[in-house]
Amino acid sequence: MKIAIVLGSTRPGRVGDQVARWVHERAARRGDAEFAVLDLRDHPLPHLEQPPGFSGRYLDERTRAFAAVVASCDGFVFVTPEYNHSVPGVLKNALDHVYVEWNTKAAGFVSYGGAGGARSVEQLRLVCGALQLADVAPQVTLPLTTEFEDGVFAPGAHQFAALDTLLDHVVAWSTALAPLRAGEAEAAVRSRLDEVVEALRAKDPEALRGVYAPDVVSFDVEPPLQHVGVDAKLENWAKVFTLFEKVDYELRDLTVTVSAGLAVGHGFGRVSGTLPTGAAVAGMWVRVTFVFRHLGDGWVIVHDQASVPFDLASGRGVTDLEP
Numbered sequence: 109m110k111i112a113i114v115l116g117s118t119r120p121g122r123v124g125d126q127v128a129r130w131v132h133e134r135a136a137r138r139g140d141a142e143f144a145v146l147d148l149r150d151h152p153l154p155h156l157e158q159p160p161g162f163s164g165r166y167l168d169e170r171t172r173a174f175a176a177v178v179a180s181c182d183g184f185v186f187v188t189p190e191y192n193h194s195v196p197g198v199l200k201n202a203l204d205h206v207y208v209e210w211n212t213k214a215a216g217f218v219s220y221g222g223a224g225g226a227r228s229v230e231q232l233r234l235v236c237g238a239l240q241l242a243d244v245a246p247q248v249t250l251p252l253t254t255e256f257e258d259g260v261f262a263p264g265a266h267q268f269a270a271l272d273t274l275l276d277h278v279v280a281w282s283t284a285l286a287p288l289r290a291g292e293a294e295a296a297v298r299s300r301l302d303e304v305v306e307a308l309r310a311k312d313p314e315a316l317r318g319v320y321a322p323d324v325v326s327f328d329v330e331p332p333l334q335h336v337g338v339d340a341k342l343e344n345w346a347k348v349f350t351l352f353e354k355v356d357y358e359l360r361d362l363t364v365t366v367s368a369g370l371a372v373g374h375g376f377g378r379v380s381g382t383l384p385t386g387a388a389v390a391g392m393w394v395r396v397t398f399v400f401r402h403l404g405d406g407w408v409i410v411h412d413q414a415s416v417p418f419d420l421a422s423g424r425g426v427t428d429l430e431p
């Protein structure tokens with residue numbers, strides 16, 4: 109489990125960094141998850157300038173970078189102050205920027221402010237509901253009057269126990285939700301591979317382009333040893349489109365395994381088709397492996413491999429095997 113501690117204030121002179129550091133230091137002593145601070149200062153997002161993020165495809169580079177970080181996490185601890193009885197605008201803006209990347213994950217809250225930031229958290233819980241983030245009930249509430257001394261964070265002993273309970277719940281819920289998340293991610297990856305099949309049948313290189321990462325490394329069946337970059341990969345498909353008048357592609361026995369932000373698929377693929385002469389070509393079955401990453405604008409193939417076994421004695425590829 110990877111849990112991000114989201115630091116929700118970017119204000120110069122903020123005290124939130126002291127609180128986030130405390131949460132991180134305490135959390136890092138646990139062995140049940142990996143914790144990292146996600147400081148919104150490192151993600152200076154514009155005020156929302158793009159269509160809503162429901163599709164998971166983002167036009168803006170900064171949003172894609174932020175989405176990739178959120179996608180790689182299994183759960184969140186929001187460290188938030190209270191501004192005018194509510195959530196800091198910068199945190200709400202960050203929450204609004206992406207959507208699917210927050211879905212089906214756990215969220216806990218550590219708040220601070222004149223009244224402990226409790227009202228900010230009440231509003232955050234509503235926002236989390238809309239984002240399909242499961243909020244845990246235990247909460248850490250830090251009043252400025254009792255937990256700070258002249259702006260220096262000095263939490264009472266009971267706050268450590270409260271934080272431990274909060275972290276227990278965030279880790280447990282993140283773990284419990286993982287199979288559900290994996291199911292959604294697997295469906296998304298399978299639908300990306302359906303797009304590949306459709307694009308091949310339509311002989312549409314531009315539709316294929318969107319499925320690959322710009323820096324994809326492909327170990328295709330043909331030389332050279334590797335095809336680096338989406339243009340090189342598309343050139344390989346262009347050869348198929350030139351050779352065949354009509355292209356078909358089948359994918360069989362596809363297995364997909366998903367972990368946060370990463371998915372691996374393997375199965376058997378076969379390109380077949382009709383030559384310009386009208387002759388049908390049955391093609392050969394090859395073993396295919398796809399590695400996907402969630403790069404902030406959806407799942408894309410960062411690596412693929414297509415191969416045939418070879419006969420040890422003759423050194424020749426075996427091309428007539430059936431799955």
Ligand SMILES: Cc1cc2nc3c(=O)[nH]c(=O)nc-3n(C[C@H](O)[C@H](O)[C@H](O)COP(=O)(O)O)c2cc1C
Binds near residue numbers: 190220223
């Ligand atoms: C614009 C603004 C509005 C605030 N409104 C509230 C408030 O409604 N309730 C409260 O308890 N504290 C309020 N505070 C006090 C903050 O909670 C306190 O300054 C806290 O240190 C802010 O967190 P930060 O230093 O990490 O940005 C407000 C502070 C600011 C800057």
